[in-house]
Amino acid sequence: MEYSQTDDRIILKNPDSFNITQILECGQCFRFVKTADNEYRIIAMGKILNIRQSADCAEFYPCTLAEFENIWKKYFDLDTDYSSIKEKLSRNDEIMSAAIEYGSGIRLLNQDPSECLISFIISQNNNIPRIKGIIKRLSETYGTKEGNDYLFPSLSQLADASEDDFFKLRMGFRARYVKDCVDKLVSGKADLENTQKLTTAELLESLMQIKGVGQKVADCVMLFSLGRREVFPTDVWIKRIMEKLYFDDKETSIKEIHAFAEDKWGSLAGYAQQYLYYYSKAYIKDNK
DNA sequence: GCCCAGGCACTCA
DNA sequence: TGAGTGCCTGGG
Numbered sequence: 649m650e651y652s653q654t655d656d657r658i659i660l661k662n663p664d665s666f667n668i669t670q671i672l673e674c675g676q677c678f679r680f681v682k683t684a685d686n687e688y689r690i691i692a693m694g695k696i697l698n699i700r701q702s703a704d705c706a707e708f709y710p711c712t713l714a715e716f717e718n719i720w721k722k723y724f725d726l727d728t729d730y731s732s733i734k735e736k737l738s739r740n741d742e743i744m745s746a747a748i749e750y751g752s753g754i755r756l757l758n759q760d761p762s763e764c765l766i767s768f769i770i771s772q773n774n775n776i777p778r779i780k781g782i783i784k785r786l787s788e789t790y791g792t793k794e795g796n797d798y799l800f801p802s803l804s805q806l807a808d809a810s811e812d813d814f815f816k817l818r819m820g821f822r823a824r825y826v827k828d829c830v831d832k833l834v835s836g837k838a839d840l841e842n843t844q845k846l847t848t849a850e851l852l853e854s855l856m857q858i859k860g861v862g863q864k865v866a867d868c869v870m871l872f873s874l875g876r877r878e879v880f881p882t883d884v885w886i887k888r889i890m891e892k893l894y895f896d897d898k899e900t901s902i903k904e905i906h907a908f909a910e911d912k913w914g915s916l917a918g919y920a921q922q923y924l925y926y927y928s929k930a931y932i933k934d935n936k
Numbered sequence: 937g938c939c940c941a942g943g944c945a946c947t948c949a
Numbered sequence: 950t951g952a953g954t955g956c957c958t959g960g961g
Contacts, residue, residue, distance in 0.1 A: 675942065772943040778959065779942085820957025825944085862944050883942040925942085939961090947954085 657709035665730035667753020761840035764873035825860025889928035
């Protein structure tokens, strides 16, 4: 990926497989606002970053070369060769080819694990505007102010909050889960820092010890923040689009869908999931 | 006013 | 093991 520094910004020239709208709108993260056409502000990794995309480049600002190389390169997965992934997934699969064509600028992020975990616990049985609202209130209450925005709170900033404090942020029944999650992370009963040595099955099991974390939430955390690209988070949208496109409209269990995805896409299943998720939003709407 | 949303815990067979 | 049910809240 070719990039250069100009004034307060980093410019990616003709970035391959990089469409900021698709990356942010494909459901993997929550803390972003659209500030203009093809322009977004994100709050992540303890920073505020603007991204403006035009025909032949993407600008990151304000951003130093060191920030870009130490934080954003990894965050936006810029060292991964998406052309090769797309080529492998498309082979002998017209359905996937269409999904990839539709979301060709998607990239899987590498987010902060504890933010990702807490956010996806909040996401369950909930809708996106409300999820964003709860996370915003959580940040405004416990996080550090930066300009006009608030960073996602650190674990130490959340450590003393009670279940009732979380409930007051209108988390509903999820308040108990977030409290349990923070407690386990602070005490070390759950650990997101030293996960490399665990197999994906072991990591799944350890995440699911947290209340309110089932397979779907755990899979999202593993895929979006812990680099486990082989998992296939199966939410209602994925279930619908898989049944529609790969199972001839037949009701199919999540277990069966997982087995199918593992067999068909293997170590690339997570990428396949994102293309399908983004595709499903448009496809199901158009074919109602 | 009802329905449901990017699941999960809990119960019961 | 698997199916069934309740859950906070607020936008459509």
